[in-house]
Amino acid sequence: MTNQNINVYTLIKPEIIKLRKVGIKTAILDCRLLLSKSLGRKLTLYNHENVNISKNEVEHFKTLIVQRLSGKPVSRIINKRDFWKKEFKLNEETLDPRPDSETLIESVLEHYRDKLQALKILDLGSGSGCLGLSLLGEYHNSKVSFFDISKKSLEIVKINSLNFGLSDRSKFVHLDWRDKDWDLNLIKIENEIKFDILISNPPYIPESEIKNLQKEVREYDPFIALNGGKDGLNAYKLIIPKLRNILKKNGKIFFETGKGQEKFITSIAMEYGLLPIQYKKDLSGVNRVIVFIIK
Numbered sequence: 001m002t003n004q005n006i007n008v009y010t011l012i013k014p015e016i017i018k019l020r021k022v023g024i025k026t027a028i029l030d031c032r033l034l035l036s037k038s039l040g041r042k043l044t045l046y047n048h049e050n051v052n053i054s055k056n057e058v059e060h061f062k063t064l065i066v067q068r069l070s071g072k073p074v075s076r077i078i079n080k081r082d083f084w085k086k087e088f089k090l091n092e093e094t095l096d097p098r099p100d101s102e103t104l105i106e107s108v109l110e111h112y113r114d115k116l117q118a119l120k121i122l123d124l125g126s127g128s129g130c131l132g133l134s135l136l137g138e139y140h141n142s143k144v145s146f147f148d149i150s151k152k153s154l155e156i157v158k159i160n161s162l163n164f165g166l167s168d169r170s171k172f173v174h175l176d177w178r179d180k181d182w183d184l185n186l187i188k189i190e191n192e193i194k195f196d197i198l199i200s201n202p203p204y205i206p207e208s209e210i211k212n213l214q215k216e217v218r219e220y221d222p223f224i225a226l227n228g229g230k231d232g233l234n235a236y237k238l239i240i241p242k243l244r245n246i247l248k249k250n251g252k253i254f255f256e257t258g259k260g261q262e263k264f265i266t267s268i269a270m271e272y273g274l275l276p277i278q279y280k281k282d283l284s285g286v287n288r289v290i291v292f293i294i295k
């Protein structure tokens with residue numbers, strides 16, 4: 001079968017028009033990413049490049065466009081997403097990492113300026129591993145334990161850690177923070193050595209609001225990664241009372257939070273003697289991360 005040599009923009013232009021018609025604002029980038037996927041390219045193609053493409057590859061590209069037109073996010077079609085400085089593989093049980101969550105990485109970097117220190121970090125509800133693995137990329141002597149209820153998401157963290165050469169400093173813990181003794185079970189696995197830092201982006205969407213989320217989130221992000229129960233605070237209520245048992249004195253907690261939740265989370269945390277030391281806004285000006293210290 002003969003290939004055609006064609007300019008990327010010429011090839012994707014009709015598909016861009018289709019995506020724009022259904023209101024997809026990122027039509028050009030989406031087409032470039034999907035074309036790269038159908039050609040098996042690791043790097044994203046640019047509009048000005050030329051590609052040598054077979055009929056089958058064009059057909060494959062068009063089937064990916066049909067998926068996108070049906071509302072499936074690009075990250076779910078290509079099963080990967082850029083976060084901080086790396087490209088993370090995803091599967092159906094991992095949350096699609098959000099740019100807002102990079103606020104948490106920035107906050108840890110502000111609080112721990114010496115990148116050579118050996119920190120013991122817990123990534124609670126680790127999903128794709130985007131938070132913990134990004135920190136391992138910054139702190140070369142540190143270790144992260146990735147904790148999740150989803151075995152399938154832990155498998156993806158394993159793959160991501162191997163791909164980034166970070167598996168030696170990664171540990172994978174399959175536990176459920178709804179279990180009564182999850183803290184004691186965790187600390188046993190950790191040979192009774194407590195953590196310096198806890199990072200967590202727990203599920204925080206009130207259950208009744210999930211049906212009103214964008215289709216891309218509602219239908220493609222795992223329900224268990226979104227559902228924060230009646231008021232969105234279930235996970236914080238289960239996690240916070242246990243923190244003294246798993247963190248060292250002066251240990252710090254970095255929680256991602258939903259819009260408007262900071263005062264409720266602060267009051268739960270203060271009941272258990274945690275002191276709030278920072279509220280950090282994301283790029284849209286929403287308080288996205290709260291930092292607490294254990295005194």
Ligand SMILES: C[S@@+](CC[C@H](N)C(=O)[O-])C[C@H]1O[C@@H](n2cnc3c(N)ncnc32)[C@H](O)[C@@H]1O
Nearest residue numbers: 095097125126127148149176177201202203225
């Ligand atoms: C909002 S996602 C965050 C994923 C990832 N850290 C990120 O920022 O993209 C929440 C994660 O918590 C996990 N999770 C939900 N309920 C849990 C539970 N009871 N015990 C442990 N992990 C849980 C989910 O599987 C999901 O990976």
